[in-house]
Amino acid sequence: MKYLSQFLFVISTRKIDLLLIVFFxxxxxxLDAIGIGLIGPFIGLAVKPxxxxxxxxxxxxxxxxxxxxxxxxxxxxxLAIIILFYFKSFxxxxxxxxxxxxxxxxxxxxxxxxxxxxxxxxxxxxLKTNSAHVIQNIGTESANFTYSIAVPLxxxxxxxxxxxxxxxxxxxxxLLATVSIFGILLVAIVPFHYFRHRVALWGKEGLEAxxxxxxxxxxxxxxxxxxxxxGCESFFENQLLAQANKxxxxxxxxxxxxxxxxxxxxxxxITFVVGFVSLSLVIAERSDSLxxxxxxxxxxxxxxxxxxxxxxxxxxxxRNNKPTLDRxxxxxxxxxxxxxLKYLGMSRxxxxxxxxxxxxxxxxxxxxxxxxxxxxxxxxxxxxxSLTIRKGESIALIGKSxxxxxxxxDIFLGLLIxxxxxxxVDGESIYKDLRSWQNLIGYIPQSIFLMDDTIERNIAFGIxxxxxxxxxxxxxxxxSQLTELIEQLPEGVHTFVGENGVRLSGGQRQRIGxxxxxxxxxxxxxxDEATSALDNETESLISxxxxxxxxxxxxxxxxxxxxxxxxxxxxxxxxxxxxxxxGSYQEIVIEGQSHDD
Ligand SMILES: Nc1ncnc2c1ncn2[C@@H]1O[C@H](COP(=O)(O)OP(=O)(O)OP(=O)(O)O)[C@@H](O)[C@H]1O
Numbered sequence: 001m002k003y004l005s006q007f008l009f010v011i012s013t014r015k016i017d018l019l020l021i022v023f024f025x026x027x028x029x030x031l032d033a034i035g036i037g038l039i040g041p042f043i044g045l046a047v048k049p050x051x052x053x054x055x056x057x058x059x060x061x062x063x064x065x066x067x068x069x070x071x072x073x074x075x076x077x078x079l080a081i082i083i084l085f086y087f088k089s090f091x092x093x094x095x096x097x098x099x100x101x102x103x104x105x106x107x108x109x110x111x112x113x114x115x116x117x118x119x120x121x122x123x124x125x126x127l128k129t130n131s132a133h134v135i136q137n138i139g140t141e142s143a144n145f146t147y148s149i150a151v152p153l154x155x156x157x158x159x160x161x162x163x164x165x166x167x168x169x170x171x172x173x174x175l176l177a178t179v180s181i182f183g184i185l186l187v188a189i190v191p192f193h194y195f196r197h198r199v200a201l202w203g204k205e206g207l208e209a210x211x212x213x214x215x216x217x218x219x220x221x222x223x224x225x226x227x228x229x230x231g232c233e234s235f236f237e238n239q240l241l242a243q244a245n246k247x248x249x250x251x252x253x254x255x256x257x258x259x260x261x262x263x264x265x266x267x268x269x270i271t272f273v274v275g276f277v278s279l280s281l282v283i284a285e286r287s288d289s290l291x292x293x294x295x296x297x298x299x300x301x302x303x304x305x306x307x308x309x310x311x312x313x314x315x316x317x318x319r320n321n322k323p324t325l326d327r328x329x330x331x332x333x334x335x336x337x338x339x340x341l342k343y344l345g346m347s348r349x350x351x352x353x354x355x356x357x358x359x360x361x362x363x364x365x366x367x368x369x370x371x372x373x374x375x376x377x378x379x380x381x382x383x384x385x386s387l388t389i390r391k392g393e394s395i396a397l398i399g400k401s402x403x404x405x406x407x408x409x410d411i412f413l414g415l416l417i418x419x420x421x422x423x424x425v426d427g428e429s430i431y432k433d434l435r436s437w438q439n440l441i442g443y444i445p446q447s448i449f450l451m452d453d454t455i456e457r458n459i460a461f462g463i464x465x466x467x468x469x470x471x472x473x474x475x476x477x478x479x480s481q482l483t484e485l486i487e488q489l490p491e492g493v494h495t496f497v498g499e500n501g502v503r504l505s506g507g508q509r510q511r512i513g514x515x516x517x518x519x520x521x522x523x524x525x526x527x528d529e530a531t532s533a534l535d536n537e538t539e540s541l542i543s544x545x546x547x548x549x550x551x552x553x554x555x556x557x558x559x560x561x562x563x564x565x566x567x568x569x570x571x572x573x574x575x576x577x578x579x580x581x582x583g584s585y586q587e588i589v590i591e592g593q594s595h596d597d
Pocket of ligand 1 (some may be wrong): 127374375379381399400401402403404405406407503
């Protein structure tokens with residue numbers, strides 16, 4: 001029941017549609033039965049044509065058709081069976097198609113719903129969650145949900161229904177035999193019930209091993225240069241081997257287990273039939289009543305064995321994939337916000353209206369006594385930080401590593417929410433409408449994230465091709481000193497940069513980051529200056545780009561090289577999460593250095 005309620009929560013459809021799908025599954029099972037069921041009687045009829053007289057309606061149909069011989073009539077029945085069979089096959093295919101389409105559409109919505117949810121989460125979620133978890137959930141677990149949960153669950157419901165109907169019909173003919181078959185099915189369930197925890201454990205182990213595998217691959221390939229240089233390939237290979245072995249053990253145990261239902265049900269039925277016949281002969285010495293009982297078992301083997309073993313197999317699959325359902329359910333239940341649920345309107349395209357509102361900014365930004373501690377951290381990373389930035393000013397944050405510069409900028413960007421204190425823009429708190437505050441800011445991180453796509457798409461990040469404004473693009477390229485580079489490339493702005501920009505130098509990547517911030521024409525720019533050393537020419541190109549920007553934009557520069565902050569109006573020096581000094585470049589950097597000397 002809990003399984004079903006979790007399933008209904010995850011699936012994005014009306015309950016009535018689900019009932020329809022279950023109904024279709026029932027039709028499929030019945031059509032299956034018809035397909036097999038028709039051949040036996042037809043062959044019986046062909047071998048013993050005289051049996052036709054036993055069926056009143058067949059015999060009168062024969063008379064009505066006025067055919068030359070009974071064989072002709074049987075051939076005609078054969079033709080009808082062929083037509084019926086083709087019709088059944090067609091219907092079977094169409095229904096299967098519909099059902100699978102339904103299930104795979106669920107996968108589409110689930111993927112979108114999960115991505116929405118993960119994207120809407122606060123940045124702190126990603127400080128404690130490995131991206132392998134998210135990648136796996138959206139990539140493979142949503143697919144798993146379709147073919148290892150949705151399809152088997154609906155299939156089980158339908159098969160349970162079909163079984164119940166067949167057993168009820170059989171009960172009318174022979175109650176004792178039906179009760180016996182029912183008993184056999186119950187006995188068959190016992191081992192599966194007994195092993196249920198182990199089956200779930202195999203599923204959990206498999207799931208965890210897959211997450212770990214993605215993590216290992218991320219580490220090995222993500223740090224490829226380091227991996228190759230240090231020569232620690234075998235370290236990652238061994239890690240992967242351990243996880244792959246864990247998965248293969250769990251999967252092979254489960255897949256062997258999956259074969260059991262058919263074997264167990266078959267073995268029990270055979271034991272019962274042979275035992276029943278033998279005992280009847282030995283004890284009761286009668287064989288007359290055996291015929292009807294055996295007839296019942298013939299039906300049982302044709303229809304009940306497939307249904308029962310399918311039901312048991314599906315139940316095993318469902319149990320094995322319970323960890324997948326738990327994981328998806330818990331993430332959606334805990335993390336989903338009203339915001340991320342908005343998609344349920346189910347339009348084909350996701351609208352991007354939320355990015356249009358912009359906070360007005362005409363005067364100043366006041367950072368007022370901000371304090372922050374990371375979740376689980378023993379000490380504060382920021383303590384009562386206050387500063388004011390006027391529109392059009394450029395300020396620099398300097399200080400030793402770990403001083404709190406990135407933390408302050410992450411709060412400024414609205415990625416981290418402070419414990420206490422506030423940021424006000426023109427007298428109004430940014431927390432009243434964080435999104436529209438963020439729409440004011442362009443961010444140029446230390447390590448620019450580049451998609452494995454063209455330069456153009458990387459600059460106009462997140463904008464569909466047809467909506468890219470070429471004029472803005474050209475202006476951004478020019479201001480970020482990228483014109484020369486792009487002119488040299490045979491495919492110009494349409495050149496692919498490679499995964500994370502491997503085909504570009506560090507300085508070129510940084511300038512693409514600047515161009516991206518410029519393309520969006522944001523009022524305020526936050527620049528986390530690259531720590532890696534750039535050659536003099538690149539550095540001067542970037543400094544030039546920044547100086548150019550400083551003339552028109554409000555800028556916050558997190559500086560690792562003091563030369564780049566020369567053009568800033570004020571410099572703030574941070575230490576241990578506090579601002580310890582502030583003043584002009586001259587006062588803080590030049591005079592500060594001479595004091596140090
Ligand atoms: N996710 C985190 N969890 C716990 N503590 C953190 C986390 N991120 C940073 N810190 C701690 O917060 C303090 C400030 O770090 P921050 O990254 O803001 O420094 P920084 O001045 O930007 O350093 P750098 O110049 O090296 O980037 C440090 O003591 C750091 O250890």
